[in-house]
Amino acid sequence: MNAVKNNKISMIGVPLQHGADRIGVDMGPSAIRGSNVQHRLEALGYQIQDLGDIHVNKMIEAYAAGEKLKHLKEIRNVNSRLCQVIADEIGKGQFPLVLGGDHSIAIGTIKGVLQHVNKLGVIWFDAHTDVNTEETTFSGNIHGMSLAVALGYGHQELVSIGGIDKKIRSENVVIIGARSIDQGERKFLKEKGIRVFTMHDIDRNGMKQVMEEALEIVTNGTDGVHLSLDLDGMDPDDAPGVGTPVSGGMSYRESHLAMEMLYERDCLVSAEFVEVNPMLDQHNKTARTAVELIGSVFGERIL
Numbered sequence: 001m002n003a004v005k006n007n008k009i010s011m012i013g014v015p016l017q018h019g020a021d022r023i024g025v026d027m028g029p030s031a032i033r034g035s036n037v038q039h040r041l042e043a044l045g046y047q048i049q050d051l052g053d054i055h056v057n058k059m060i061e062a063y064a065a066g067e068k069l070k071h072l073k074e075i076r077n078v079n080s081r082l083c084q085v086i087a088d089e090i091g092k093g094q095f096p097l098v099l100g101g102d103h104s105i106a107i108g109t110i111k112g113v114l115q116h117v118n119k120l121g122v123i124w125f126d127a128h129t130d131v132n133t134e135e136t137t138f139s140g141n142i143h144g145m146s147l148a149v150a151l152g153y154g155h156q157e158l159v160s161i162g163g164i165d166k167k168i169r170s171e172n173v174v175i176i177g178a179r180s181i182d183q184g185e186r187k188f189l190k191e192k193g194i195r196v197f198t199m200h201d202i203d204r205n206g207m208k209q210v211m212e213e214a215l216e217i218v219t220n221g222t223d224g225v226h227l228s229l230d231l232d233g234m235d236p237d238d239a240p241g242v243g244t245p246v247s248g249g250m251s252y253r254e255s256h257l258a259m260e261m262l263y264e265r266d267c268l269v270s271a272e273f274v275e276v277n278p279m280l281d282q283h284n285k286t287a288r289t290a291v292e293l294i295g296s297v298f299g300e301r302i303l
């Protein structure tokens with residue numbers, strides 16, 4: 001498969017904000033590009049093709065009246081297009097690097113990868129667990145549902161993207177950094193047996209041990225691993241430009257260690273960096289941090 005050490009990367013921006021409440025996350029891809037992600041990767045010896053942004057229609061009203069799942073139609077359309085692009089790029093032997101955009105774009109990315117990789121491991125780096133469904137959501141925000149959809153649970157319009165049979169298995173998923181889990185999500189995680197490494201586990205055992213265990217789970221019996229990294233997994237001191245910040249997150253160093261260990265394992269087939277919101281950021285710190293993490297996941301080292 002197209003493990004990360006294959007040196008051809010396709011960069012795809014998805015300026016979607018319809019899945020989140022705070023406007024501005026649609027500017028994430030430009031903030032990340034503007035922080036020189038391409039040069040950074042080229043310096044590491046990669047060939048980058050920037051495919052530009054997936055088309056997203058403007059958000060006309062923040063709350064579409066009477067909709068339980070906010071902006072379902074546009075989110076479905078954008079993710080269907082994204083799914084197709086990801087599938088095409090992997091088909092050409094490219095490694096897809098997706099820049100968000102709110103976390104609902106994980107639906108399109110993962111569904112696209114699943115067109116080629118049947119048994120896909122997923123590392124979900126996040127303060128949240130994003131396993132709400134239409135039944136459990138308090139907010140109606142689809143960025144809080146994308147992992148459930150990738151597992152095959154949720155609204156039909158979303159689950160059917162790229163084919164209803166294309167889904168990840170709960171035993172191949174780990175969530176790292178969680179510290180804000182809704183009531184319905186707790187039940188879901190327990191029922192499906194999804195392994196969650198919470199901040200408590202990171203505090204207690206350290207990131208090194210957490211990543212060793214996590215990598216074992218996601219690589220065991222799979223043909224590749226997808227990294228879905230929500231910047232709010234990090235502590236808001238290090239990544240303030242996110243729409244749903246939760247204090248007590250992963251530190252700058254812990255996050256880099258996780259990325260470095262992922263690179264060493266050479267198991268990634270795709271990656272996405274989401275929820276960078278320049279309107280809420282401080283001097284572009286969060287976009288810059290995202291680019292630094294991208295550097296580490298693609299092999300940058302201190303020495």
Ligand SMILES: NC(=[NH2+])NCCC[C@H](N)C(=O)O
Nearest residue numbers: 103128132139141143144244
């Ligand atoms: N990708 C994210 N930032 N998700 C935040 C989700 C927050 C909350 N659990 C919700 O469903 O609305």
Ligand SMILES: [Mn+2]
Nearest residue numbers: 127128230232
């Ligand atoms: Mn989150």
Ligand SMILES: [Mn+2]
Nearest residue numbers: 103126130230
């Ligand atoms: Mn998330």
